[in-house]
Amino acid sequence: MKRMMKLIKTTDNNGRGEPFDAALHLGNLKKLSAKPLCELDLAEHPNLLIFPSDFKVNGDDIGNQHIFTIDENRLLTGNIMGFIGYNNTQVSIRSRFATNDTNDYFLHYMLQRVFAINLFDLKFGTNNEGVFNFLIYLFPEFLKRAIRQGVYKEYQTRNYNDANVKGRIDIARHIRQNISFTGKIAYTTREYSTDNHVTQLVRHTIEYLAVHPLGSNVLYNDEETRNAVSGICQATPTYNRKELRSVINCNLRPLSHPFFIEYRNLQLLCLQILQHEEIRYGNDNNNQIYGILYDGAWLWEEYLNTVLRDIGFLHPKNKIGEGGIHIFTDKVGREKAMPDYHRSDIVLDAKYKRYSDWSAVSRDDRNQLIAYMHLYNTVNSGFIVPLENSDIKMTRSLSGRGGTMSIIGMNVSTICDNFKDFCSHMAKEEKLLKEKIAQICDCSRIEHT
Template sequence: MLSTKDNSKLILSTEQQERHLDDLRWMAASTIKDMCEQTHSRLLIFPQSFNEYGDKLDDQRLFNIYGNTIETGNIMGFVGRNDTMIQIQSRFASSDGKDYFLHYMLQKVFAINLFDLKHLTEKESIFDFLIYLFPTFLCNAVRHGLYNEYQTRTYNDTNVRGRIDVSRHIRSNIPFKGTVAYTTREYVGDNNITQLIRHTIEYIYKHPLGNGILSNDDFTKEAVTMIREATPKYDRNARQYIINANIRPLHHPYFADYKSLQNLCLQILQHEELKHGHNKDKVYGILFDGAWLWEEYLNTFLNPFFHHPRNKLGKGKQYIFKNPLNSYCYPDFYNERIVLDAKYKGYTDWNLQRPDLYQIISYMYIMQLKFGGFIVPVENFSKPKMLNGYGGILNIYGLEVNFMQQQYNEYCTNMQKKEEILLNTIKKEFL
């Protein structure tokens, strides 16, 4: 497996080029949308809706290849094709492969309460990404109710409620036993989809983190109980049959959340098979847009002190013109005094990219705010700067995330302290 970091370069050895270059070139030439739309793709992306955050994720590429060098951007996670797998960690991962910061952001964003990752290794961390997401996907799906579908069932009893199966009746009930063989269509909750979810639940329970993940909150526990009660015919030996029965994804738009859950379950149950390239040319993996993840992570502690617009829901938009037209923008965070832009970039001084600078100034002007700023994942001691012309004050707020800790729980404790310091700094000035 190849391993690199976001916004970094990886030079491929001669052996790696001979073994993986064809698949890597295919990945580099494909947009993320292309990979997702491949037949029976097993690729999960976050955010799940293209263009949800205005970053045109569908047009992005996982990485670029120049000669024997891979150059990555803001996309993190892992993706595989045939026997080629590449893992992209956060740029803050330690030299021994422990990516505490990425795990911490994922657990905060997806509300997973874990503080013990003693077993964490490079390979296990990849699989952990998948099981972290399971409670969220499960809860999103069961909020629509238990998935039911029509199935053909055969019976031989006295309660006839379907089409009589004459040939089977003659075979089974001569001489007459008082029962009738018949076939009927029933709308049932014990089906291939719910069985797949049940197999995944039982599989996760065997993982070192499984019990904590599936007991994360009351709603998750209720959802797990619902699936277990709905699948009395569960047979642990039928796992491969159930996997094969779910190769075709759900298509009904009402069950979009069940489709995502189905995809995730297949990745979890087929993790080893996918890793060894048993499905020719099929893409699998899970990818996170670093900019999206950083923004959603910040929202876990900036809320409720700041408004956080939701592009997908159309909430919190700011109109550019007096008469509202289709021209509007979505600042990352704002309140009555300041607007903040979350940037997953290493701004340690005022060496800002021009589009970022123009964007925040535009927000300040449109919203008639005197203060604006950036929040970045690096320690920052820059002093605020005064804008020319109409005035206004810009600042860069840094959150240090790259510090050495031996244990994951120690890292979490330190991160919580640094979050509190950052929040108190902003609250002191603007709340």
């Protein structure tokens, strides 16, 4: 029987709180807000997808964040965005920079850039259907990332009955199947195979998308995706569409192999896609947390990287210790300086905050940027922030060794009739951002010559 779903709409970083009907939702919301993200057992909730999936890669400590908190009968949110549900309660958390109640173009635009997907034909909305349709567009990028690690292999037990014995002879099965000797031997062997429960799950997802109205295009959008799809199909010769439920059950515990981390993400995504109908209609889904969540600070930082790398910026993997420079010349210890982006003439930090003027900049953020300037021997620095219907580039000169510090804004909240128009607006903003950075560096270069 279909359950009546109740959707609560709010925005990220809503400190005033969103009111809700306690009689309908309080128990379910307490369940969703009871634990920080790092304490949620994803094996227990395979229909919950969180980005970034590895909580340790995010310097804003997403793992210790709660999805939201409850203050009396109001819902208070932080940097977490997306969609989440439990029983008959669903919560949609839009970006606070969204211009209306229906279309969160800014969130979807960042997702499009970070995951390299085409969303021009996506029908937006804050309901369950719109959010889970988005998973289909994520599939090619997740598949390609996984395939770059190689086709997943693991040991499988196989039963054979032929003349090429290469394992343990199964006496009972041999007597049962070969009672009048025909030259065959029944035996069992362990093989390191690409045909396993994970690749079978991916194959079932491919076959599901092949007949889905949105799926056929994403499977064959580019050559790398086509090759990845072909590789999975070749790796799963025993595919049988009637075994879907059995394959899903075998994948309910996420992979833990450190090398195949991308397959874990793909595995969780496939489970959500294949179980979409159950989630949509609430079948057999009582007491299951489901949804798709993003850390806003992480998403903003990764989106800006897609813009700034075109003009020579490096983006250290500062959350996992790759890149950056050692603080001490002897390089003893693990301390490194890792700004979000750096170039020879400027260091930049992404801030998913409202920095409308200098009073909004915290002392810690300011001092950290000054330290980066010293260690990277640059004379310019800045914060890149999203803005609502305004445009700022404020630059101040520093005392002591000199240099500049700037607040550089991008207008991400313009009102557009459709998503295509919003993409055109953002393309102009990205060009303007590059021009602002160039202007800061050019002015500083002139002053120091």
